[in-house]
Amino acid sequence: MSIYQRIIDEDEVFSIAEIGVNYYDIAKKEGLSLMEAAKLMIDKANENGADAVKFQTYKAGKIASKNSPAYWDQSEEPTSSQYELFTKFDKFGQAEYEELAAYCESTEIIFMSTPFDFQAVDYLNDLMPIYKISSSDITNLPFIKYMAEKGKPVFLSTGASTLGEIEKAVNTIVETGNEEICLMHCVLDYPTGYEDANLNMIKHLGQVFPDYLLGFSDHTRPDDTMITLTTAYLYGAKVIEKHFTLDKTLQGNDHYHAMDPDDLKKFSNNLSLIKKITGDYYKHPLECEAESRKQARRSIVAKVNINKGDIVSREKITFKRPGTGISPDDLDMVIGRVAREKVQEDELIKWTNIEQK
Structure with missing residues (x-):
């Protein structure tokens, strides 16, 4: 049974701690190698209830031109060029991801990584059970088709997209014979203000695309009780993805809007309590x-x-x-x-x- 079908059959949330490339800064802070830091973050995600960890697999020269400007909050991440930023964090290749995937398997957590080029799609295929497509690639239909043809579930972030763009992407996947799709509400703004989270859009995606799983890829700052993620789940998101760090005070990249182990634990506890309190559907004396x-x-x-x-x-x-x-x-x-x-x-x-x- 695929993970996609398991999520449907067991009616449970699938939580993804997106490590991304945050392990670079954790390695520097803790005096660790990049691999040691990545494995430490895997352990912390596993200990606090994540079902999967996700990295980002790219090479700067394949993802952005040297003239690509920054689009994030530069008071949090001062790098002014996308190419320059990606160059800082593209040291890992196939061998390193193979080692991380093996480590995840040994510790019983699911390995994932978002590929940003065709070569990464190919070598990640044997390492993970799901393809996650970034919001930035939702109009990159040849790339989406290439992943969909691998026959694995496709989790598609929908940040900054219209319904028409989402429909084209979905049709591209379905035309390959692949119908295991999760549409993930996302706001492509770092960090996303709470007033811009628009969690009601999860419900709308469910109305427009009733045949597919729903998810939420979050870029808001973690709130004290993790109510943003919890509400997304209550609104129908069965896949929850959020950036993950071990230190939210670190400057740059994705630390400033990421959850830490305590936040992840709160969210996991929220889900456990919700599962406990929701109970039976039909009213009857207990x-x-x-x-x-x-x-x-x-x-x-x-x-x-x-x-x-x-x-x-x-x-x-x-x-x-x-x-x-x-x-x-x-x-x-x-x-x-x-x-x-x-x-x-x-x-x-x-x-x-x-x-x-």
């Missing part, structure tokens, strides 16, 4: 309510002493707890009957106390 059904409900009770031979009138009865006697909804079956025996004031009236009609 086993834990059995005693309450008896003790907290009302019964028909004698308001005054009712002597043998008296006719039980409305004025002679009231309704009090516990609910182990005759229910008030049987009132019409009690009124007008003759008492077989004396019933003391404040005593529950029983069927044996009154004559049958």
Whole structure:
């Protein structure tokens, strides 16, 4: 069974901690090699509930021209050129990703990496069960087709795109015979302001494309209770992706809007609690309510002493707890009957106390 089908069948969220290239700065801070830092981040993601970790696989010269300007908040990431930024973080190649994939397998977390060129698509194919396509490539239809033809589930981010552009991308995937698609709401702004998160768009994607999984790739700053990610899940996102770091105070790249292990743990705990509290769909009395059904409900009770031979009138009865006697909804079956025996004031009236009609 593919991961895509498992997410559908088990009706659970699939959480992705996007390490991206944040391990470069973690390596520098902690005095580690790049590989050691990447593995440390895998461990921390695994320990705090992520289902998968995701890297970014690119070479600067294949992803951006030397004239590509920055489009991010330069007070957080001062690099003024995309090419210059990517050059800082493109040291890993096939051998390194093979090592990371093997490490993920040994620690039982799913390895993923977003490819940004055809060569990366090819060598990542044997290393991961899902292709994740960046919002930046949603109009790169030849590239999307090339990935879709590999026959693996495709998770497609939809940041900065129109419905028409999303439809073209989806059709490109489907035309290859691949229908395991997850459409991920995303806002392509770093960081995304809370007022721009527009989580309602998840619901809209579900209405327009009802045949596919929904997801959310988040670029907001982590809030104190991780309510943004949690709300995305409640709005229908079964795949949740967020950048991951070990230090949110580090300048540059994706640290400033990433979650850290504590944030990831909060989100994982939120999901566990939601799973626990949502429960059954159909309304019915629960086993834990059995005693309450008896003790907290009302019964028909004698308001005054009712002597043998008296006719039980409305004025002679009231309704009090516990609910182990005759229910008030049987009132019409009690009124007008003759008492077989004396019933003391404040005593529950029983069927044996009154004559049958």
